[in-house]
Amino acid sequence: MRVLSAALFGVVLLIFLSSPxxxxxxxxxxxxxxxxxxxxxxxxxxxxxxxWGSKGITEDLVRSLHDPCPTSEVRIHACVKSQRILIKNGTVYVTNLMPVNGFGAIELIGFLVELYETSQVYQLPDVEFSYWHDDNAPAESVGHPDGTWSWPYPPHGLPPMLAWSKAKQHGALLVPYSGAFRCPHDSFDALLNEVQRMSETPWESKLAMAFGRWNIFCAWYYNGPHRMEDGSASPCPRQYYNDLYYNHSDVLLTAGLTRNLTSGGVATPVSLHEQHNFKYLVSTDGWSISSKFDKYLLLGSLILKAEGLTYGFYYPALEPYKHYVPIMQKHKNDILDMIEWAKTHDAEAQRIAKAARRFAMRHLNRQARLCYIFRLITELSKQMKYEVSCSRRPVCVPLVEELKFLSKYHLTTTKCRYEEVLGQYGWDDPDGLPEFSGYEELKKRHEDIPQHILFGPRRASKAKLRR
Structure with a gap:
């Protein structure tokens, strides 16, 4: 008989399995x-x-993520926007439960699904970390020239935190943007299955225009820290290229939804499934890295990528003029120069487009992503300086049970393709319970998380997972 027992700041969850x-x-x-x-x-x-050097990851670093949020920072601090994870004997557990308004985004759900699949394909070591599921890695984890890191809750140092986007000064460890890779109907994985269809569109028949589509919001580093080769600050590409379009509509086509809606116009939708019909695609960052850039690599078009300060886990393997053409690099209008270059170097533009697709198919497919997560967790585990145990945490729920819950709960049931993983592994996972046996208890826990979880008390009763 297996008993799942978890107490979250005085709230006790007991799920008993009373029959074989x-x-x-x-x-x-x-x-x-x-x-x-x-x-x-x-x-x-x-x-x-x-x-972490020779000091490694001590328990106080991980505990800093479990401390209640200060009232002044409850909206922004990592203890609200991060999902804590513990892995023991190959089983993945969540060690905090999100309030219902905190777990609906595919940024979180996609990673949980991909992490669970990784645990079923690879032998994962014992480790503990947190996953940041908001747009930018937490700004609190800032590196300094002397090699030290700032974290606003002394005496704690840098905690082990994973994120899908960051800048160099942030201490988070990069993982794939799994939600965009696998969850929506136009995900990377879905488009990967359409490569043959898209490849049947001849290069010569593609429209020789640069197409970009985005909502107008921009990363923190534009109009400031990000500088171009001419020494000036880079303007926000999404705003600037929309304005540039009015005088260069013969070569540049944008669909900035904010501009169109505020001006009374209607943006013509062009789905990702059809954007391969343009020879040139413009990729711009929003608040962090663009979730469309990974997908653009598959489409067989030349990518004009606006340079920025944030990056994803595979960006160091990409080479300008081999996999994409950089823009917003030399000066603010260099996109026009690059479009002209592409038109006069058509064969080279096509070679770059093919190289981008080849890179994405080899290194961003699901097997490659699972491998990356496994290798990252393996390296992270070598830094652990304490024994990882559910007995040390107030909550410790098997991830498979959380995914079963998310797959049924009305706010999250359509957010990702859960059955691709649950159908293979989840419904008879020996670390889980029979189908939906813990659903009502988890539903209550997620919906009724009390305020004292966010604001105190500092000490919490501990949960145990008994076999």
Missing amino acids: RHITADWRPRKLATCDLHPKIEELMLNETKV
Whole structure:
């Protein structure tokens, strides 16, 4: 008999399994213990997991993420916007439960689904970390020239935190933007299945215009820290290119929804499934890296990418003029120069487009992403200086149970393709419970998280997972 017991700041959850299992587990392949990454992607991962030096990751660093949020920072601090994760004996657990208004985004759900699949394919070591699911890695984790890091809750140092986008001065460890890679109907994985169809559109028949589509909001580093080669601050590309379009509509086509709606016009939708019909695609960052850039690499068009300060886990492996053409690099109007260059160097533009697709198909497919997550977690585990245990945490719920809940809960049931993973592994996972047996308890926990969880008390009763 297996009992799942978790107490969250005085709220106790007991799920009892009082009858024998009715699901007989099928044979499963042996979990993998190794895989290979692109050398540049591996290099970044190895360098960033060494940031703790000889001190390693002590429990106080992880505990700092479990402390209640100060009232003044409850809206922005990592203890609200991060999902805490614990892995023990190959089983993944969530060690905090999000309020219902905090877990609906695919940025969180997609990573949880992908992490669970990783745990079923690879042998994961014991480790503990947090996953930041907002647009930017927490600004609190800032590096300094002397090699030290700032974290606003002394005496704690830099906690182990994963994120899908960051700038160099932030201490988070990069993981794939799994939500965009696998959850929506126009996800990377969905478009990967359409590569053959898109490849049947001849290069010569593509419209020789630069197309971009975005909402107008911009990263913090434009109009300030990001400088171009001419020494000037880079303007916000999404705003500037929309304005530039009016005088250069013969070569540049944008669909900035904010501009069109405020001016009374209606933006003509062009789905990602059809944007391969343009020879040139313009990629711009929003509040962080663009979730469309990964997908653009697949479309077989030349990508004009606006330079920025944030990056994703695979960016170091990309090379300008081999996989894409940089813009907003030399001066604010260099996009026009690059479009002209592409038109007069058509064969080279086509070669770059093909190289981008080849890179994405080799290094961003699902198998490659799972490999990356496995390798990152493996390296992170080498930094752990304490014994990871559910007994140390007030909540410790198997991730498979959280995914079963998310797959049924009305606010999240359509947010990702849960059955791709649950259908393979989840419904007879020996670390879980029979289908939906814990649903009502988890639903109550998510919907009724009391305010004292966010604001105090500092000490919480501890949960235990008994086998």
